[in-house]
Amino acid sequence: MAKRLDLKDVDIYYGKFHAVAGVTLSVPPRSITAFIGPSGCGKSTVLRTLNRMHEVIPGATVDGQVLLDGEDIYATSVDPVSVRRTIGMVFQRPNPFPTMSIRDNVVAGLKLMGVSDKKKLDELAERSLRGANLWNEVKDRLDKPGGGISGGQQQRLCIARAIAVQPDVLLMDEPCSALDPISTLAIEDLMSELKKEYTIVIVTHNMQQAARVSDQTGFFNLRATGEPGKLVEIDDTEKMFSKPSEKATEDYISGRFG
Amino acid sequence: MNDPAVSGTSTGTGLTSAGRGLPDEPNVPEAGAKVPESPQPPAGNTTGTATFTQRGDKIFKAMAVGSGGFIVFLIGAIGLFLLIQALPPLLSNQVNFLTSREFQVSDPADLRFGILDLLLVTIEVSLFALVLAMPTALGIALFLTQYAPPRFARPLAYIVDLLAAVPSIVYGLWGLLVLAPAIAPLAVWLQSNLGFIFVFAEGTAKAEFGSTLFTAGIVLAVMILPIITAITREVFSQTPRTLIEGALALGATRLEVIRYAVFPFGKSGYISASMLGLGRALGETIALTIIVAAVAANFAGSLFSGGASFASKIALAANEFSNPTLTGAYIAAGLMLFVLTFAVNALARTIIARSGAQA
Ligand SMILES: Nc1ncnc2c1ncn2[C@@H]1O[C@H](COP(=O)(O)OP(=O)(O)O)[C@@H](O)[C@H]1O
Ligand SMILES: [Mg+2]
Numbered sequence: 360m361a362k363r364l365d366l367k368d369v370d371i372y373y374g375k376f377h378a379v380a381g382v383t384l385s386v387p388p389r390s391i392t393a394f395i396g397p398s399g400c401g402k403s404t405v406l407r408t409l410n411r412m413h414e415v416i417p418g419a420t421v422d423g424q425v426l427l428d429g430e431d432i433y434a435t436s437v438d439p440v441s442v443r444r445t446i447g448m449v450f451q452r453p454n455p456f457p458t459m460s461i462r463d464n465v466v467a468g469l470k471l472m473g474v475s476d477k478k479k480l481d482e483l484a485e486r487s488l489r490g491a492n493l494w495n496e497v498k499d500r501l502d503k504p505g506g507g508i509s510g511g512q513q514q515r516l517c518i519a520r521a522i523a524v525q526p527d528v529l530l531m532d533e534p535c536s537a538l539d540p541i542s543t544l545a546i547e548d549l550m551s552e553l554k555k556e557y558t559i560v561i562v563t564h565n566m567q568q569a570a571r572v573s574d575q576t577g578f579f580n581l582r583a584t585g586e587p588g589k590l591v592e593i594d595d596t597e598k599m600f601s602k603p604s605e606k607a608t609e610d611y612i613s614g615r616f617g
Numbered sequence: 618m619n620d621p622a623v624s625g626t627s628t629g630t631g632l633t634s635a636g637r638g639l640p641d642e643p644n645v646p647e648a649g650a651k652v653p654e655s656p657q658p659p660a661g662n663t664t665g666t667a668t669f670t671q672r673g674d675k676i677f678k679a680m681a682v683g684s685g686g687f688i689v690f691l692i693g694a695i696g697l698f699l700l701i702q703a704l705p706p707l708l709s710n711q712v713n714f715l716t717s718r719e720f721q722v723s724d725p726a727d728l729r730f731g732i733l734d735l736l737l738v739t740i741e742v743s744l745f746a747l748v749l750a751m752p753t754a755l756g757i758a759l760f761l762t763q764y765a766p767p768r769f770a771r772p773l774a775y776i777v778d779l780l781a782a783v784p785s786i787v788y789g790l791w792g793l794l795v796l797a798p799a800i801a802p803l804a805v806w807l808q809s810n811l812g813f814i815f816v817f818a819e820g821t822a823k824a825e826f827g828s829t830l831f832t833a834g835i836v837l838a839v840m841i842l843p844i845i846t847a848i849t850r851e852v853f854s855q856t857p858r859t860l861i862e863g864a865l866a867l868g869a870t871r872l873e874v875i876r877y878a879v880f881p882f883g884k885s886g887y888i889s890a891s892m893l894g895l896g897r898a899l900g901e902t903i904a905l906t907i908i909v910a911a912v913a914a915n916f917a918g919s920l921f922s923g924g925a926s927f928a929s930k931i932a933l934a935a936n937e938f939s940n941p942t943l944t945g946a947y948i949a950a951g952l953m954l955f956v957l958t959f960a961v962n963a964l965a966r967t968i969i970a971r972s973g974a975q976a
Contacts, residue, residue: 410866412862412865412866415862415865440868440869440870441868442868443865443866443867443868444867444868447866447867448866450859450862450863450866452859454857454859454860454862454863455863456860456863456864456877456878456881457860457881457882458881458882459877459881467864467867467877468867468868471867471868471869471873472868517863520867521866521867524867524868
């Protein structure tokens with residue numbers, strides 16, 4: 360539970376296209392790390408290399424090391440499927456299995472891991488739904504389809520699904536971008552709760568969100584389209600938003616805050 | 618941009634964010650670019666456009682209502698035609714139309730025709746074809762969409778589609794001349810080893826000669842395979858990327874991705890494709906006419922039987938349609954096929970409505 364992540368000199372490609380170059384950073388356990396930067400600079404791409412989701416795109420490859428508590432998840436002996444079982448992911452658009460019941464959605468990952476005891480699954484489903492602040496809203500309709508609740512609830516259902524397997528790390532790619540402000544608040548509160556138990560990496564387009572929820576912030580940028588995106592700097596969130604070391608960071612952040 | 622209604626479409630809207638924050642810089646030019654798209658048109662133009670739109674709407678509505686009504690009228694007219702033709706012989710029928718296995722119409726004064734045998738043969742041979750075709754089509758569709766690299770998938774899909782272009786007369790000849798001798802050993806083996814199951818029991822035709830419903834069912838399966846495969850493949854390939862990635866991110870293997878994301882998404886499409894295939898099998902005529910031996914004995918349920926389905930019975934009698942009473946008897950049988958196909962369609966709709974209601 361709650362492991363640390365270290366990236367060492369990571370280069371990421373889509374076929375021949377060099378999307379991200381030379382990323383080195385550390386994510387300490389039980390903290391929230393936010394990735395910010397303009398669109399297309401490779402934030403999602405970096406995030407998806409952290410649980411080996413990048414390589415499901417044909418031709419996509421990764422160079423360098425990604426260490427989970429010191430173990431390289433890209434070592435040849437490591438099965439990507441097992442990596443994805445220990446590093447959870449929440450996507451930009453809520454994607455529960457629409458016809459599957461709410462309960463089955465939550466325990467889908469557990470079932471994939473071979474847990475079949477019904478009592479245990481029910482217990483874990485309740486715990487995860489409580490953990491995702493969704494229990495009270497859905498406890499009376501656990502057997503209703505997961506596609507039948509609101510977008511904000513669906514996203515929290517996806518978070519419940521991701522934390523049900525008690526992952527070492529939780530990755531979130533703009534988890535609030537398809538949601539209304541109230542659902543966004545609910546999920547931000549939830550992240551601060553989850554931080555106590557999980558290592559969280561979040562991509563966000565929303566600077567204020569990064570400032571509010573994260574402990575450290577990484578700023579990605581790219582010089583021109585066609586060039587690889589780069590990690591400009593990563594530091595404590597407070598420092599990044601008050602006096603960043605790089606001029607580019609300051610420009611970007613001040614541009615946002617007007 | 619708030620979008621709480623999450624549809625099944627794949628992502629692609631990488632830029633919609635800014636839950637509570639300021640709009641993103643990359644969004645600004647887009648938002649700006651949208652402004653000129655809705656300029657206030659000059660006042661004179663506005664009324665002109667509105668009138669035109671209203672007239673267009675009216676024309677379109679008339680066309681839509683008209684063609685919809687025409688279809689209903691056409692189906693009603695066909696039904697009525699069949700009914701009018703079928704009624705006189707039905708009234709002078711000496712046996713029960715629904716429960717009799719006889720079909721004696723040579724003497725107009727003593728009509729004895731019932732459709733039970735035709736119904737049973739039609740249903741059994743079609744279901745047998747469906748049982749063979751459904752899993753095969755599912756396997757091919759999954760292989761083409763989930764496993765085969767696009768380079769192979771496209772030509773392979775094309776070949777399967779080509780199966781639909783083969784005329785049924787060719788299927789009939791192929792079934793009788795090529796397939797029947799080839800599967801004779803299998804047929805004999807099934808009969809001697811699984812003969813205790815009624816479908817493989819000794820029937821009214823010899824298993825080794827191949828002019829059986831068994832052969833016909835296999836040919837029908839090949840004939841309906843392309844339509845089931847094509848639709849199922851299309852539906853599976855539409856599975857939203859977000860669903861597939863959701864399953865993958867939970868640590869699903871390829872097979873589990875199919876079980877969790879692809880199949881549930883495409884299930885109702887697969888069922889309706891199969892029902893379309895079944896509809897085609899129920900009405901198939903020429904292949905059955907060529908392959909299946911005509912026999913006098915009643916159908917007892919074995920696939921190793923001769924006999925006739927609704928369609929092949931009518932086709933075989935087509936050159937005798939000289940007097941209206943006799944013709945009417947066959948039309949009555951055709952009417953039953955109509956009803957049967959209708960029932961299958963209704964059934965398919967219920968199944969789809971039930972599984973689709975949750976989606
Ligand atoms: N599936 C893909 N195939 C090819 N190129 C991609 C793919 N996804 C993203 N890219 C490219 O990689 C770069 C980084 O994209 P992405 O990580 O999505 O950026 P961000 O999340 O920061 O907006 C962009 O230039 C984008 O066009
Ligand atoms: Mg992104």
